[in-house]
Amino acid sequence: MRKTVSSGWVILVLSGFLSGxxxxxxxxxxxxxxxxxxxxxxxxxxxxxxxFEAKARKERTVTGRNVAAALFFWPALIGTYSNTEEAINAAKDRQRHLEKLAEEKRCKLN
Known part of the structure; x- marks a missing residue:
C-alpha cells in the first residue's frame, strides 16, 4: 500500500519555510x-x-535559511530580497530625516 502526503502537510512544510x-x-x-x-x-x-539597516543587510547575506529557501521554495528568496531592500531604504530614509532634525536643532548625532 502506497502512502500519499496530504495537502495539509505540504502547506505546513511550505509555511515553515516561508516563516523561516x-x-x-x-x-x-x-x-x-x-x-x-x-x-x-x-x-x-x-x-x-x-x-535596522545593519540587520536588514545581514538578512541579505547567504544564510542556511536563505539557501534552503532557494533550494526548496525559490519565490521565498525573491520575497526576502525585496523585503530587505525595502527595509534598508526605509532605514536610510529614517537616518536622513533624523539628520535633518538634528541639524535644525544643532545636535550632533555622532
Missing amino acids: CATPEVVQSKQVGDSEKSCDQLRSAYVEAQE
Missing part, C-alpha cells in the same frame, strides 16, 4: 513626535535606524 525566511522590520522614516525629540533622543533614534 528573513523579514527585517521596515521602519517609518517619519514618526510621530520626532520633531519634539531632544538631542539625546534623536541620537538614540539614529543609532536604532542604523541597527
